[in-house]
Amino acid sequence: MSITFRLAWRNIWRQPRRTWLTVGALVFSNILLIFLISVQLGTYLMMIDNTLAPLTGHLQVQYEGYKDDQRIHQAVPAVRGLAADIRERLSLETIAARGAAFALTSSEDRTYGVQIIGVEPEFEPRISTLPGLIKEGRFLDDINAPEIVIGAVLARNLRVQLGDELTILGSARDGSFAATVVRIVGIFESGMVELDRSFAEIPLGFFQDTFVMDGAGHTVVINAQNLFSVSTLQQQVQALLPDMEGLVVHDWDDLQPGLRQAIQADLLGAWFMYGVLVILVAFSVLNTQLMSVLERTREFGITMSLGLTSGRLGWLIMLETAMIGLLGLGLGVFLGGLVVYWFTVNGFTYPGLELAAQFNLPDRIYPNLNSISLLVGPCIVFLASLVAAVYPAARVHFLQPVQAMRAA
Amino acid sequence: MGTASIVLNLAWRNLWRNYRRTAIMLVAVVVGVWAMIFMSAMMRGMVDGMLVGSIRSLPGHVQIHNPNFRDDPTVNNLFPSPNENLIAVLEQEDVVAWSSRVRVPAVVMSERNFRGVTLIGIDPVAEVSVSFVADDMTEGRFLLGTEDTGLILGRRLAERLETEVGKRVVVLTQDPSNEIVDRGFRVIGVYEAQVASTEEIYAFVGRSTLQTLLGIGGQVSEIAVLGADYRDTEALYHRINAAVGNRLEVLPWYELNRYLSSMLGMMDGFVLIWIVVIFLALSFGLVNTLMMSVFERVREIGLMMALGMKPGVILGQIITESLMLLGMGLLIGDVFAWVTIQRLREGIDLSAVSEGLEMMGAGSVLTPSLQASDVVLATIVVLVLGFLASLFPAMRASRYHPVDAMTKV
Numbered sequence: 001m002s003i004t005f006r007l008a009w010r011n012i013w014r015q016p017r018r019t020w021l022t023v024g025a026l027v028f029s030n031i032l033l034i035f036l037i038s039v040q041l042g043t044y045l046m047m048i049d050n051t052l053a054p055l056t057g058h059l060q061v062q063y064e065g066y067k068d069d070q071r072i073h074q075a076v077p078a079v080r081g082l083a084a085d086i087r088e089r090l091s092l093e094t095i096a097a098r099g100a101a102f103a104l105t106s107s108e109d110r111t112y113g114v115q116i117i118g119v120e121p122e123f124e125p126r127i128s129t130l131p132g133l134i135k136e137g138r139f140l141d142d143i144n145a146p147e148i149v150i151g152a153v154l155a156r157n158l159r160v161q162l163g164d165e166l167t168i169l170g171s172a173r174d175g176s177f178a179a180t181v182v183r184i185v186g187i188f189e190s191g192m193v194e195l196d197r198s199f200a201e202i203p204l205g206f207f208q209d210t211f212v213m214d215g216a217g218h219t220v221v222i223n224a225q226n227l228f229s230v231s232t233l234q235q236q237v238q239a240l241l242p243d244m245e246g247l248v249v250h251d252w253d254d255l256q257p258g259l260r261q262a263i264q265a266d267l268l269g270a271w272f273m274y275g276v277l278v279i280l281v282a283f284s285v286l287n288t289q290l291m292s293v294l295e296r297t298r299e300f301g302i303t304m305s306l307g308l309t310s311g312r313l314g315w316l317i318m319l320e321t322a323m324i325g326l327l328g329l330g331l332g333v334f335l336g337g338l339v340v341y342w343f344t345v346n347g348f349t350y351p352g353l354e355l356a357a358q359f360n361l362p363d364r365i366y367p368n369l370n371s372i373s374l375l376v377g378p379c380i381v382f383l384a385s386l387v388a389a390v391y392p393a394a395r396v397h398f399l400q401p402v403q404a405m406r407a408a
Numbered sequence: 409m410g411t412a413s414i415v416l417n418l419a420w421r422n423l424w425r426n427y428r429r430t431a432i433m434l435v436a437v438v439v440g441v442w443a444m445i446f447m448s449a450m451m452r453g454m455v456d457g458m459l460v461g462s463i464r465s466l467p468g469h470v471q472i473h474n475p476n477f478r479d480d481p482t483v484n485n486l487f488p489s490p491n492e493n494l495i496a497v498l499e500q501e502d503v504v505a506w507s508s509r510v511r512v513p514a515v516v517m518s519e520r521n522f523r524g525v526t527l528i529g530i531d532p533v534a535e536v537s538v539s540f541v542a543d544d545m546t547e548g549r550f551l552l553g554t555e556d557t558g559l560i561l562g563r564r565l566a567e568r569l570e571t572e573v574g575k576r577v578v579v580l581t582q583d584p585s586n587e588i589v590d591r592g593f594r595v596i597g598v599y600e601a602q603v604a605s606t607e608e609i610y611a612f613v614g615r616s617t618l619q620t621l622l623g624i625g626g627q628v629s630e631i632a633v634l635g636a637d638y639r640d641t642e643a644l645y646h647r648i649n650a651a652v653g654n655r656l657e658v659l660p661w662y663e664l665n666r667y668l669s670s671m672l673g674m675m676d677g678f679v680l681i682w683i684v685v686i687f688l689a690l691s692f693g694l695v696n697t698l699m700m701s702v703f704e705r706v707r708e709i710g711l712m713m714a715l716g717m718k719p720g721v722i723l724g725q726i727i728t729e730s731l732m733l734l735g736m737g738l739l740i741g742d743v744f745a746w747v748t749i750q751r752l753r754e755g756i757d758l759s760a761v762s763e764g765l766e767m768m769g770a771g772s773v774l775t776p777s778l779q780a781s782d783v784v785l786a787t788i789v790v791l792v793l794g795f796l797a798s799l800f801p802a803m804r805a806s807r808y809h810p811v812d813a814m815t816k817v
Contacts, residue, residue, distance in 0.1 A: 017699060018696055018699065018700065021692050021695055021696040021699070022692070022696065024692050025689065025692030025693065025696075028688060028689065028692065029689055032685065032689075070568070071521075102521070102522065102523060102524075104515060104522075104524075104580075109582075109586035110482070110582065110586070111515070111580075111582060111588065112513055112524055113513075113515045113522065113523060113524020113525075114524065156479075156480070157480070157482075157513070171522075198524070257763050258763040258764050259764070260764070261760075261761040261762070261763045261764025261765070262761075262763075262764030262765070263764065264760075264761045264764055265758065265761040265764045265765050266764075268758075268761070269447075269450070269451075272447065273443075273447065273682070276439065276440070276443040276447075276686065277685075277686075277689055279439055280436055280439065280440055280686065280689040280690055280693070281689060281692075283432060283433075283435065283436035283439070283693060284436070284689075284692050284693035284696065286432055287429060287432045287433060287436075287693055287696065287697060288696060290428060290429070290432065291429060291700050294426075294428070350674070350677070
């Protein structure tokens, strides 16, 4: 065994330039793949975070059907108690209750229709980034105060400023007229026009009074530690829900179906590109190995007539390829890891990216380097080079000693 | 002429001396070129789809507004309907269609629910050629004239309001003195937009009906003008700008939607990067192949030099072989890419991920769009970089000393 090993090692260095060029092709594509896959992963994670962080959260407890119809009477009873209960039983702080209703919001001279969200001032900042995006005034602090926080675009459209009063008109849960007056205590700016234009937050207690909710709300928003623990958490929450009340737990994929599909659509294009790169590198390996086999036809003929089986020679070619492949893998992972690590620390940007906020993307990209993004690409390249060597190895396998020795 | 034809002849024969090696390299180049052209066409097609979809979903190629309208899109920022001077410009040949609209924030109330919308008063006859609404009607009928008293809603909005064609709804909005005005409308039609979130935003009525409701006479909020090609709106834009003077704001689509115009710019960068990356992946194999062929021929090269062939000719010989190989690859790869794109002319149905594409602003059918400039770019990159990559092996070949080379085993 060890002699095959030594033979293979010496064989690949008989033409050092050729071997290094082949290794170079492998290293190049490995670095490129590590970089691209890490960037993709980083972008996806940030895209998910940025989309979910302002309002959606990772999980939501809702009344069955509320997600699609959003009717005010599809409510979660005693919502604050339920949120507190889940909070305590899971000893998780990132849980908050909400109510939501559509209403006409009027200033002195303008009226716009907006989504009014009732929130728990104490817990909302733990699950949502909106409270942190207040650029004027403050977030809500009293659960029963007649106060409101609105988006910057809405403030401009309504021609109002901090301290002004707004009239809210809507229909309550019991079908009666819901009307109230609130004072603007804060204005948030997320940079996402849709959000800044069509949402406003008021304290949950005040919301329940105004819309005659009788202690009910519409959602309990729950954030997991990270995206990967969401499904476990979903099962835990589901188990905690009181029976017979028609309550369901939706995860972020249910709540924002476009998000996962946007990622899938992007992946489709990405895999095509990766596939082409891998195929091109495989051709490079195929060419090198075929050349090296053809050069040695006579030599193989001699070793075979001396008693070496053609099977072992075939394996020798595979072993040589594996050695070249492993060199490419090792160097590629090392260099690629270094390069991408630098980018994970410093991030990078390119012209035009500052406008990506429209699609919930950050203006600076930080690749996400982990064992998957580091190894998937290089391992596929390694496998592809082995597959490429099958043809040269098979040629050796079917070599006839006498004819081989006579080859030019 | 002698040398050139000999070099070409030799190059061709040399390439096929080791046909396996050349064939493998050729296949690699063909796959690479095919991927370059095909992927560029897909990326272009994606952006084209986004642009056409976005332009169809109202803006047109050039828009005219009151200068304050974009900051405060309400009934307070209108302008008089176009005068003869402007109409003369808008009736010229390179204008495909134009449409003037009234656009105000409003609330639509059904008996069960209510929602905020952007209410748009249109001239249905003119609007048909400018935007999507008439084409995308799925139920009921489209507006018949500016005086039509019907209302068109998006499918999603109709669902949210729990209303349907034939039912009545109330529309509330504000007139220029900020008084609330309202009026009942019968829902006469429902549309389905390419991007479903659009369906919740826009509702359409006859323009005169809305003007009467608002008491604004013949004033309008915007004029959208559609030219022949979105890539070439400069001339149109300048002519309209000159005609309206400085009382109004005239903007081409790329100013109205900076995201899309920057996407268009970014795509140029992506296409170039993609082509260069593919070439780099190819270049290792190319250099390797050339090196091999030079090493095999050391003695022969020495002999040719001894017989009087100049080093420059040897250099040219190797480079010619390389460019010949790349040229063949380009030709075949281009043909394959063209055939692939022709076969996909009907578009690729990606409706499995349609909600995701919608998030990116694209429709669910992707049609590749082949641009001559991308083919030219790929050709130039491959030939220029191919030339550079072949220099190294070619220079080695031309630097052999004839005697050393001939005696080399």
